[in-house]
Amino acid sequence: MGRLGPTEIILILVIVVLLFGAKKLPDMARSLGKSARILKSEAKAMKADDSKDAAAGPPSDPEQPAAQRTIQASPGDVTSSRPVAEPTDRTTQR
Template sequence: MFGRLGAPEIILILVVIILLFGAKKLPDMARSLGKSARILKSEAKAMKEEGNSSQQAPASNEQPPAQRTIKAAPGDVTSSRPVNEPTDSTQR
């Protein structure tokens, strides 16, 4: 439908983004995007590890999941928050 984007189109898109958001807000937006990507990556890794450990562990010896803290960046305590793991009520 749109075809491939060439260099002139990409440059035009970047110029429009800079005009819309302004040069002052772009670093903050990039930083928050990076934090979001790190959080998403760590959560995906934790879910994968949790899935692997639950397949190997026997079902009769289940313990409640421990509370863990999600951090956006090392040393960034302002965005840390404790998280309770969701319980799966569909399994019996």
């Protein structure tokens, strides 16, 4: 009891395909993988920040804000790495 056999796994896969549709499954898997990569890189960055803070000791100025970090796009992700031009409002210009 509690173990899934091949019949149960096939039944679960058929239900998933029926619920979400075969066309959406690759997109869902891709976005899940991208989210996992981002989570992994953020966890790695947090560990690096913690180890750097522990090695540096107490801050000299507690009022000074922490430096901001930039999250880099994953390799092959060209949509989030392109610069975006700000739209201009041409309705008020003459």
